[in-house]
Amino acid sequence: MSSMSTGVSRRGAGDLLFTVINYTVFLLLVFLCAYPFYFLIINSISANDASALGDVRWFPFGIHFSNYAEVFQLNGLPMAAVVSVGRTVIGTVATVLASAFLGFMFSQNKMWGRRFWYRSVIITMYFSAGLIPVFIVMKTLGLTNNFWVYVLPFIVQPFFIILVKTYVEAMPESLQEAAEMDGANIVQIFFRIYLPNMTPILATVAIFSAVAQWNSFQDTLIYVTDQSLYTLQYLLYMFINQANSLAQAAQNSGGNLTSIISAATSQTPTSIRITVSVIVVLPIIFIYPLFQRFFVKGIMLGAVKG
Numbered sequence: 001m002s003s004m005s006t007g008v009s010r011r012g013a014g015d016l017l018f019t020v021i022n023y024t025v026f027l028l029l030v031f032l033c034a035y036p037f038y039f040l041i042i043n044s045i046s047a048n049d050a051s052a053l054g055d056v057r058w059f060p061f062g063i064h065f066s067n068y069a070e071v072f073q074l075n076g077l078p079m080a081a082v083v084s085v086g087r088t089v090i091g092t093v094a095t096v097l098a099s100a101f102l103g104f105m106f107s108q109n110k111m112w113g114r115r116f117w118y119r120s121v122i123i124t125m126y127f128s129a130g131l132i133p134v135f136i137v138m139k140t141l142g143l144t145n146n147f148w149v150y151v152l153p154f155i156v157q158p159f160f161i162i163l164v165k166t167y168v169e170a171m172p173e174s175l176q177e178a179a180e181m182d183g184a185n186i187v188q189i190f191f192r193i194y195l196p197n198m199t200p201i202l203a204t205v206a207i208f209s210a211v212a213q214w215n216s217f218q219d220t221l222i223y224v225t226d227q228s229l230y231t232l233q234y235l236l237y238m239f240i241n242q243a244n245s246l247a248q249a250a251q252n253s254g255g256n257l258t259s260i261i262s263a264a265t266s267q268t269p270t271s272i273r274i275t276v277s278v279i280v281v282l283p284i285i286f287i288y289p290l291f292q293r294f295f296v297k298g299i300m301l302g303a304v305k306g
Contacts, residue, residue, distance in 0.1 A: 037281065044068070044275045068275060076227055076235060081279075084232040087150035088213040095209040096202050098155045103164025104190050118165075125158045131222070138223055145226045150219060154212070160205045167201040168194060214284055232280050239276050 042060040105111055106118045128134075135144075143149040171194070179189045217233035224230065230238075 040274055040278050044278045076230055079228055080230045080232045080235045083229055084214060088210055091151045091154055091213040092206055092209045094151055094155045095157055096206050099157060099160035099164050099205050100195060100198055100202055101190060103161045104168050104194055106165045107168040121156065121161060122158050135222060144223045145229065147229060149223045163205065164201055167198065171197065211284060236276050236280050239272055
């Protein structure tokens with residue numbers, strides 16, 4: 001009896017040790033993931049002179065919010081925010097619908113030339129024409145200096161189509177058979193039967209697409225010279241490269257920006273970089289948790305057939 005209780009106590013001590021180590025490791029990982037964002041936020045609201053010297057590490061110092069008021073008045077930032085939100089919303093909706101429909105159609109054995117069209121889409125994952133031919137195509141189609149250059153080239157995404165196709169193939173075939181017996185055509189079957197049941201995988205596609213659209217800046221760099229079509233990410237890229245001159249402009253401005261009242265709140269290259277980074281990063285941080293409950297289920301069901 002005593003040996004039995006000793007074994008139970010040892011097992012209990014082992015479980016407790018494992019739990020402590022497990023929680024410690026995960027807390028450390030959470031800290032490593034969260035601290036960079038926390039560091040950006042506390043530095044963006046701290047005294048700019050202290051932030052520039054690297055003195056703000058754990059807690060904000062000399063809290064003020066003038067950085068945001070002044071950065072939002074930088075030339076082109078409000079319009080860039082509209083463009084970024086527009087491309088993210090429109091691009092994500094278009095990509096999700098296209099991925100859902102193509103993934104569904106490629107799962108249909110009755111589709112004419114199904115294997116040929118599916119392989120034609122998938123092969124683009126591995127081979128690209130290159131930057132110059134793609135630029136020539138975009139220019140020929142009139143997409144340079146055009147808002148739709150942010151949306152149209154990204155609608156068809158082979159990886160998302162594979163996820164949706166695999167997800168659809170895991171759904172019971174009896175759903176489609178019952179709808180066909182009731183006289184539904186392929187479009188009605190897609191919109192009324194399959195699309196409402198694709199929520200987990202479509203939420204996963206929406207997350208991937210929204211993050212990619214929001215973070216993209218190279219398409220602006222390559223295809224756009226019209227300043228009214230600049231995105232937030234491209235402006236962040238420009239601001240980081242031009243932070244010194246922007247900080248000087250903020251300090252010397254008398255009308256467009258809030259007047260400078262002290263050295264602690266005057267713009268510095270560091271405050272420009274950090275404040276714009278926070279503005280660009282926060283929307284995705286707030287939106288991601290809304291879709292997180294679908295993410296794991298969607299990616300697992302869409303990745304493994306069965």
